[in-house]
Amino acid sequence: DGGITQSPKYLFRKEGQNVTLSCEQNLNHDAMYWYRQDPGQGLRLIYYSQIVNDFQKGDIAEGYSVSREKKESFPLTVTSAQKNPTAFYLCASKKFESSYNEQFFGPGTRLTVL
Amino acid sequence: GIQVEQSPPDLILQEGANSTLRCNFSDSVNNLQWFHQNPWGQLINLFYIPSGTKQNGRLSATTVATERYSLLYISSSQTTDSGVYFCAVVPYQTGANNLFFGTGTRLTVIP
Numbered sequence: 001d002g003g004i005t006q007s008p009k010y011l012f013r014k015e016g017q018n019v020t021l022s023c024e025q026n027l028n029h030d031a032m033y034w035y036r037q038d039p040g041q042g043l044r045l046i047y048y049s050q051i052v053n054d055f056q057k058g059d060i061a062e063g064y065s066v067s068r069e070k071k072e073s074f075p076l077t078v079t080s081a082q083k084n085p086t087a088f089y090l091c092a093s094k095k096f097e098s099s100y101n102e103q104f105f106g107p108g109t110r111l112t113v114l
Numbered sequence: 115g116i117q118v119e120q121s122p123p124d125l126i127l128q129e130g131a132n133s134t135l136r137c138n139f140s141d142s143v144n145n146l147q148w149f150h151q152n153p154w155g156q157l158i159n160l161f162y163i164p165s166g167t168k169q170n171g172r173l174s175a176t177t178v179a180t181e182r183y184s185l186l187y188i189s190s191s192q193t194t195d196s197g198v199y200f201c202a203v204v205p206y207q208t209g210a211n212n213l214f215f216g217t218g219t220r221l222t223v224i225p
Contacts, residue, residue, distance in 0.1 A: 033212055037155075042118075042200060042215030050211075058212060059115075088155055094211070101145040101204055101211055102162040108155045 003027065004106035006091050011111045013078070013085065021076045021109045023091030030096035032074035033103065036060060037088040046089075049074055050096060078111060086113045116141045116205045120216035127191050127223050135186040135219045137201030145204035146177050147213065148186050152197050160186070160199075191223045 004025045013019045023032065031050045035043035045058030049068040063082025068074055074093075078085045091106040117140040127133055137146070148160040161168050161175040163184065168175055172191075177184040188195055198220050202213035 031211065035213075040217070042202070042217050043213070044215075045212045048212055090155075090157065092213075100162075102147065102159065103213055104159060105149075105157040108157075110155070 004091060004093055004104060006089075006106040006109050008109060009107070011109055013111060013113050015113060016080045018077055018079050019111065021078065021089055021091075021111070023074045023076065023106060024072055025091075025093045025106075026072060027093060027104070028071075028095070029093035029104075030071070031094050032068070033092040033094075034058075034064075034066065034074070034076045035090045035092065037090060037108075043090060046076065085111055087111060116143075116203065116214050118201060118203055118214055118216040120199075120201055120219050122219060123217070124220045125222070127221065129191060129193060129223055129225050131191050131223075132187070132189045133191060133221070135188070135199055135201075135221075137184040137186070137216055139182050139184075139201075139203050141182070142206035143179065143182075143203040144206050145211070145213070146179075146184055147202050148175055148184070149200045149202065150195075150197050151200060151218070157200070188221075191221075193223045193225055196221055196223050 007022045033048045034046040047066045049055035065077045090108045092103045094103045119138045149157045165179045174187045198218040202215045
């Protein structure tokens with residue numbers, strides 16, 4: 001089945017640790033996005049990538065890093081510099097067409113800092 | 115940046131009732147999507163509707179881009195409709211094409 005997968009579903013991190021969240025898609029989409037959701041809020045953009053080996057910061061990129069070595073994969077690393085990392089993280093992707101811009105989301109990863 | 119406001123913030127309905135959710139946005143948009151976030155957090159695409167009207171079963175949506183609002187209609191609500199409904203937009207002429215989200219409408223349908 002085509003879709004977007006994220007792993008793990010739940011992740012617990014100790015203070016000072018870096019952790020990496022996985023996002024994979026087999027939809028042949030060009031652009032991929034990472035969003036963060038805090039309780040009772042909408043989603044905010046962390047990073048995005050429109051093509052392989054290129055990515056750009058979103059509104060809340062501080063304390064996060066990404067890579068885009070393959071079209072299908074866009075992992076997010078939450079570093080120890082992120083002051084408040086406990087949140088729900090969602091990955092999205094879309095086909096890069098000028099006239100159609102629908103984004104699709106993965107199931108998310110819940111990160112908790114202990 | 116663009117502002118996206120959703121109303122009402124909370125809505126409680128008896129099963130079988132109809133409802134209208136509203137999304138106002140402060141600037142021109144290229145894209146508008148409605149999502150349903152289920153209790154497990156999954157965002158389910160309901161409509162991609164930068165303008166016009168679409169229907170899918172008991173749900174329909176209308177976007178009036180010139181007046182900067184969109185409406186989501188839910189008819190004959192069911193308990194499985196419960197969850198949070200988000201409106202999200204892509205501002206006109208943005209390079210990232212990322213979505214800007216409202217804070218959602220939390221819908222509870224009681225039997």
